[in-house]
Amino acid sequence: MNAPEPAVTSPMPHVMNTYGRLPIALAYGRGAWLWDTEGRRYLDGLGGIAVNTLGHGHPKLVPALQDQVAKMIHCSNYYEVPLQEQLASKLCEVSGLSSAFFCNSGMEANEGAIKIARKFGHDKGINRPEIIVYEKAFHGRSIATLSATGNPKVQKGFEPLVEGFVRVPLNDLAAVEHVAKTNQNVVAVFLEVIQGEGGINQTRAEYLQGLRRLCDANDWLLMLDEVQCGLGRTGKWFAHQWAGIKPDVMPLAKGLGSGVPIGAIVVGPKAKDVLGPGNHGTTFGGNPLAMRAGVETLRIVEEEKLLENAATVGAVLREALQAGLAGESGVVEYRGQGLMIGIELDRPCGVLLGRAADAGLMISVTADRVIRLLPPLILTADEARQIAAILCPLVKAFLAEPVASAK
């Protein structure tokens, strides 16, 4: 008699199965390097999906957080939290906006932005406010933010969706002008300056400038989701600053706390008085530990000139990738800016995630066929070249395989 097949058991049987995970458990990190529980080393081209701004174990961040943990981790928003004011004023300084609300994630920041837009509409007598959103957008996985998201896979199974969103294609100003002419209920335009999950799709500077004009002309809020592309990743504090415009509402999260969970809605004069006491809140939002992480992250980014580093090392990385993949007809396009880079292939390439990890490199694949790199902003030029040196041969070998092997 044959021996019974061993039962396939999950290494995390008590954790709800909501992610497709690789069989790797990361144990610790230093700078742009990670080690797993087996002692294998990886170069971090992913930065926890644009979260680990300062890499891992940063020698200035760690003692600051240890100090804060010892002083105070949480206190209620019944009281003043001086670190909230410190972080808010710094965010206002670098964005040119007016005030901030703190929460705990990107989805929460976007949920708050949607509430601001709706209340802004109600305050001026629009009882069924609508928000212009985008094809291929990603704004989170709460019911309202997944409704604003432009990916049917994220929405499937969670209908009925929240109403009040009008969808348009990216970079098509005529489509927004058409909505302006035909829909009196619009109160805001809501978009990522560079779509992250949607495949590193950039909004053109003239398009953003056109949206700013349309928002001003129609008394709409311009709401720019900088959750993934903000906080220095493109070489400026915020990606929209390359277009020389300012939003009215800017949700942030991910890189703001260098790994400590945090979210923020930063608003300009048009939106700053929309919410008042009792309109919005969250127990954990603005807690001293997260605020200290934000304050120290922004301070260290400035002190170590990481905006400049993102721009220059991003250029090195992109050049090395382009050189390493020169002549590959399966590469459709290189996109992104600074240390937010997408390489679109002509076929689905999810298998590269595991193959890169096996070769000692963390990457992401998004929108099925886009290799995405979001390394920490402390990446060195030498590490950038190492990323390309590991990744390019894997991509070449993959593109040489019959298409059927792609997953």
Ligand SMILES: Cc1ncc(COP(=O)(O)O)c(C=O)c1O
């Ligand atoms: C642009 C954008 N907005 C919002 C979110 C949601 O953020 P979170 O996962 O922190 O809820 C993400 C996450 O990937 C994002 O990329």
